[in-house]
Amino acid sequence: MAELQTIQLSSIRGYTDYLADDNTLDTVLFRGQSNDSPLIPRIGRIQVDRPLLDAEKAILDMFKQQSLPYLDRMPTNEWEWLAVAQHHGLPTRLLDWTLNPLIALWFAVERQPSGQQNGVVWVFKPSASDFVNVIRDVPFSEGRTKVFRPSHITERIRVQAGYFTVHKYMKLQRRFVPLETMRAYKSRLVKLFVPSSAFADLRYRLDQYGVNKSTVFPGLDGLSGHIEWLHSVLGDEMHLRRDVATASWRLSNSP
Numbered sequence: 297m298a299e300l301q302t303i304q305l306s307s308i309r310g311y312t313d314y315l316a317d318d319n320t321l322d323t324v325l326f327r328g329q330s331n332d333s334p335l336i337p338r339i340g341r342i343q344v345d346r347p348l349l350d351a352e353k354a355i356l357d358m359f360k361q362q363s364l365p366y367l368d369r370m371p372t373n374e375w376e377w378l379a380v381a382q383h384h385g386l387p388t389r390l391l392d393w394t395l396n397p398l399i400a401l402w403f404a405v406e407r408q409p410s411g412q413q414n415g416v417v418w419v420f421k422p423s424a425s426d427f428v429n430v431i432r433d434v435p436f437s438e439g440r441t442k443v444f445r446p447s448h449i450t451e452r453i454r455v456q457a458g459y460f461t462v463h464k465y466m467k468l469q470r471r472f473v474p475l476e477t478m479r480a481y482k483s484r485l486v487k488l489f490v491p492s493s494a495f496a497d498l499r500y501r502l503d504q505y506g507v508n509k510s511t512v513f514p515g516l517d518g519l520s521g522h523i524e525w526l527h528s529v530l531g532d533e534m535h536l537r538r539d540v541a542t543a544s545w546r547l548s549n550s551p
Contacts, residue, residue, distance in 0.1 A: 315397055326417060339351075367380070379444070389463045390444065390462055401490070415492070428443065451514050
């Protein structure tokens with residue numbers, strides 16, 4: 297069985313060099329995490345108040361019932377409902393990925409690290425047979441874990457170049473299996489470690505590339521979060537803000 301490939305990353309240059317060298321397929325997906333946690337959807341990471349599949353149904357049904365006043369466009373099938381719910385924070389069996397490697401890196405370093413925990417950027421190279429057929433396939437079937445390419449039903453999905461993996465629930469084990477342990481996918485995953493000491497600098501460099509909260513989350517919430525970041529200092533950024541010149545660097549270089 298092929299071993300999972302891992303690579304150490306500490307700079308934008310190292311990241312772009314890696315991308316240029318080994319990511320030439322039509323579809324390469326990326327996922328950024330602030331810590332090295334398993335690739336399990338959020339519905340499998342929270343403590344629910346009833347059997348998990350029953351809780352999953354109740355959660356989505358309530359979202360369908362109560363989200364209607366806030367929707368710009370009505371989802372037309374279960375796949376679209378799941379995509380909208382996932383991108384607005386509802387725990388589902390979907391796991392977020394993006395076609396944009398810089399957005400994935402931003403999600404890994406957006407906040408200051410928790411202690412000495414390193415971040416991770418996952419790289420996933422699915423084949424054509426791994427993708428969901430939204431006409432034939434059913435999200436809650438017992439088939440294998442697949443890749444879901446959503447329609448641009450929300451602006452956030454479009455801007456974030458969002459894709460998902462839709463995870464199979466193992467009834468006998470009563471759990472979701474981490475993607476990185478699946479025999480079918482393990483050889484097509486690469487894990488890039490991002491040292492906690494590099495978070496602050498990468499956050500600054502990504503802002504220079506136009507990747508920040510206001511561009512990743514279009515709308516007033518994202519804009520407000522970005523403005524707050526421009527005028528404040530996270531704990532791991534102190535070494536970058538030791539004098540007035542450095543303190544003004546972020547404002548003058550912001551897009």
